[in-house]
Amino acid sequence: xxxxxxxxxxxxxxxxxxxxxFPVRRIFCVGRNYAEHAREMGAHDQANGLEPPFFxxxxxxxxxxxxxxxxxxxxxxxxxxxHEVEMVAALGAGGADVSTDQALSLVAAYGVxxxxxxxxxxxxxxxxxxxxxxxxxxDQSAVCGALQLVEEIGHPDHGEIWLKVNGEVRQRxxxxxxxxxxxxxxxxxxxxxxxxxxDLIYTGTPAGVGPLLRGDRLEAGVAGLxxxxxxxx
Numbered sequence: 001x002x003x004x005x006x007x008x009x010x011x012x013x014x015x016x017x018x019x020x021x022f023p024v025r026r027i028f029c030v031g032r033n034y035a036e037h038a039r040e041m042g043a044h045d046q047a048n049g050l051e052p053p054f055f056x057x058x059x060x061x062x063x064x065x066x067x068x069x070x071x072x073x074x075x076x077x078x079x080x081x082x083h084e085v086e087m088v089a090a091l092g093a094g095g096a097d098v099s100t101d102q103a104l105s106l107v108a109a110y111g112v113x114x115x116x117x118x119x120x121x122x123x124x125x126x127x128x129x130x131x132x133x134x135x136x137x138x139d140q141s142a143v144c145g146a147l148q149l150v151e152e153i154g155h156p157d158h159g160e161i162w163l164k165v166n167g168e169v170r171q172r173x174x175x176x177x178x179x180x181x182x183x184x185x186x187x188x189x190x191x192x193x194x195x196x197x198x199d200l201i202y203t204g205t206p207a208g209v210g211p212l213l214r215g216d217r218l219e220a221g222v223a224g225l226x227x228x229x230x231x232x233x
Contacts, residue, residue: 029115031053053179062140086115088202103190107182112221115202159174160221162220
């Protein structure tokens, strides 16, 4: 049966050194996975250890990715666009109720990403007890550079994660500071949804998030991964 209109194309990401593209299905993000960032966002220290990870989503077509400098449009309806640098895990296999021992076998590649946030809209939503969707899931809110395959780089679990804006360091942390590691994140998420090939997971951001303006140029990196560059237009 014919479609009423032409279906949209699948979002994709390049794979460094390969001709193949990674087809993107869904985008999941982990909130407050670095203690210093959680504190700067107003969360209190947990007396009895880590709270369970919590997740939010972005539409697959919120993705903007590729090689070279990415032109990212400043979104409408905000005066406080924030940057959040993150390591992104790209799934090549899926499953439900995946154990932590098996979780890393689902991850095919990693990349450097930016979770862009309309902080003013997010704050308004939080104050009213409303969903964050329009603060987090807008067009081009999920930025990601080229992916690198696990078979070539392994599973990064320590090393610097950083972001510069116009050459000035804004965020700097270490993957070892993640409260929930990638295996824990994948396992916990798989209890909530059945994961599938093509899913991206943004694994959290270190402290130092802050505002962006039109004209800003960003450089972001994670130890061992290809750097991400973007220009806010």
